[in-house]
Amino acid sequence: MDFFFNIIAVDDNKVNLMLIEHLAGAIGHRVKSFSNPVDALEYVQTNEIDVALVDYMMPKMNGIELTKMIKAIQPDVPIIMITAVNDDNTVKIGAFESGATEFLTKPIDTTEFKARLNNILTIRKYRKMLSERALHLQSEVEKATEVIRAREFEALALLGRVAEYRDEETGEHILRVGNYARIIAEGMGCTPEFCEQIFHTAPLHDIGKIAVSDTILNKQGKLTPEEFQIMKKHTVFGCDILKNADSPYIRGGAAIAGCHHEKYDGSGYPEGLKEEDIPLDARIVALADVFDALTSKRPYKEAWPFEQAVEYILGERGKHFDPKAVDAFMEGIDRVVEVYNNHKHV
Known part of the structure; x- marks a missing residue:
């Protein structure tokens, strides 16, 4: 040289x-x-x-x-x-x-x-x-890391699709939830790496439903109290499936799967966690998941109008949802509308 x-x-x-x-x-x-x-x-x-x-x-x-x-x-x-x-x-x-x-x-x-x-x-x-x-070594490491990251995200996508075979709405549901979660994370000022990760890990939130019977999962009408207790276990099942993975992305998915039904005021399940005790990614996905569930048709209910679902989210600020997550959701509402329209129950 x-x-x-x-x-x-x-x-x-x-x-x-x-x-x-x-x-x-x-x-x-x-x-x-x-x-x-x-x-x-x-x-x-x-x-x-x-x-x-x-x-x-x-x-x-x-x-x-x-x-x-x-x-x-x-x-x-x-x-x-x-x-x-x-x-x-x-x-x-x-x-x-x-x-x-x-x-x-x-x-x-x-x-x-x-x-x-x-x-x-x-x-x-x-x-x-x-x-x-x-x-040169840094460049090579970055290239190798990007290949590994791409494989990790591919694995996450495959895991997220597992639930599609149990619930006909889940395929589009997990896609919308991933997009909503990324919009909220970006609005909260999270790092680009975190925002990219939550887009890929959010679809794992309902992975535990593979351990719930089809009778309960696809029941027409409201669940009985006993059935609802069984349904609630999907959070624990999902966390157990993912928590021991070597991949930090999949472990992040475990936190989401286990905590996305916790509520900011402590009234959620399975542990009754509140406020900052709930992992940030789970707080974000909690909002994204509920909003999509409200605006989606399910075996037991019709889809809510978009505006009504937004009003519900605002009404649960500081109760069900992290106030900062709600504020970020509203700041990105134009992008939320775009995702909603582009992936509406297709």
């Missing part, structure tokens, strides 16, 4: 600049020279440099001041301070404290100059190689 280093030299004496250019050129490097430190700073602001050779005694600003400013722009760049001050340790200490990497005195010893510049550039080269290797 070939490296072309961007080296700058800053000195108000043009003869000194010519000497630096000659010495660097003797070991195969080109130098961009500046007699005005202000011009050098402007260059550093828009160009990545690999090393700066800075004179100490200059008008307008000295080398220590310039070093501090360069370091403020490019903290990792090595800087060699060059000065005719031989015995003043204050200057040396000030140079190193400002961020200088090396310190050379005038007249410049050509052998020492070449050795120190080569050493700094060698270190710079290996750091660049490591950085590029790290970026």
Whole structure:
């Protein structure tokens, strides 16, 4: 791998600049020279440099001041301070404290100059190689992670479809609930990763219904109290099915499956959790699930009109539903309408 280093030299004496250019050129490097430190700073602001050779005694600003400013722009760049001050340790200490990497005195010893510049550039080269290797590895890891994530989401989709074979409405129901949940999560300011995850995990909320008998699941009319107690167990069944998975996405689905019938005021089931004790994703899916259930035709009821279902959601703010989730739902109501119309019981 070939490296072309961007080296700058800053000195108000043009003869000194010519000497630096000659010495660097003797070991195969080109130098961009500046007699005005202000011009050098402007260059550093828009160009990545690999090393700066800075004179100490200059008008307008000295080398220590310039070093501090360069370091403020490019903290990792090595800087060699060059000065005719031989015995003043204050200057040396000030140079190193400002961020200088090396310190050379005038007249410049050509052998020492070449050795120190080569050493700094060698270190710079290996750091660049490591950085590029790290970026390559990061890219490969991201690609592999994306493949794994895609497979995880595929598995979630397949799990979510399991319930389709038990309930004819569930196929579109889980699609709508996933979309509603994502709209709410985005409105609540959740991270993009969380919003993407809940879109894929929300469809698992009723996975436990595979353990409920068809007689109860598809009963025409209202369930008896005994039947309802059995139906309520689908939350526990769903959590048990998913909770021991290695996948964090499926484990997230377990929290949703187990808690999506909990209510914000603590009157829900199976545990009677309330407020922040209910996992956030379950609080979001609780609203999405109820809204879709209200606006969907089921064996035991007709679909509610859209507006009536929205009024119910608003009326349950702080009771059944997290107030923040309700507010986010209302903020995204135009998108909710779009999902409702595009996936209406087809």
